[in-house]
Amino acid sequence: MDTNNKATELCECTTIHDETICFVKEQMPEEEILYDLAELFKVFGDTTRVKILCALFESEMCVCDISALLGMTQSAISHQLRVLKTAKLIKNRKEGKVVYYSLADDHVKHIFDQGLSHVLE
Amino acid sequence: MDTNNKATELCECTTIHDETICFVKEQMPEEEILYDLAELFKVFGDTTRVKILCALFESEMCVCDISALLGMTQSAISHQLRVLKTAKLIKNRKEGKVVYYSLADDHVKHIFDQGLSHVLE
DNA sequence: TAAATATATGAACAATTATTCATATATAAA
């Protein structure tokens, strides 16, 4: 086990709980999964995007609708919609010139609601 | 209803769905709540903090343990612990020189797991 | 009391990111 080596390399402390560190290390998900998870939450971590998601919970909307609803420029909204789409949180359909956006799936609302109940308590 | 006025002020589009905007606007939570929600998710939106939370799911740990586990400086960890504590996601107890950190409540894990299931699908 | 040590914190720097502005693309209407 290289726990001791790691500890001495990176931390000057001597009262390290080696067994704890070793145990926890085994339980941790892969680095990449944790990275992806942080990236996902990062997408939720912006007021504009939170508002857009919140609006889409109620109804699908076109870019222009969202823009008017939030009082922000079409460009700003469009940029953020792209972020949300890239994260697979929303999807869209095109009808002539108009592009309608809606939620990708129920997961989004579940994550949102869990956060909301923390904020509201 | 000032929906029309707002629309013309902020968006050049004419094909706005006024009823939709009006309806959605009524359903939206208060501005402040959405702001707080974004702030909460922002805290989850960093790899280091995600790793710390993930570690604390398994066991309470002192700063030095976390520092050794993640291979990061004590200072970096300490700064991030403060962010997590301010957001009320973790709590701590002091035992001599050593400060032990642990999860504040179950909410944290619920939010985390919802995100995880999105990432893993 | 002095030395050692676990943790906290302020300032500085680098990196990331949200919005704006200008403009491009695509579709519809004239």
Place this chain on the structure above:
DNA sequence: TTTATATATGAATAATTGTTCATATATTTA
């Protein structure tokens, strides 16, 4: 085909943020 319009996008700018470095604080031990 020309014009109007809904959306997308690249570049630039301003603001935010994570880490490092130096140092402060608090507690224990000698």
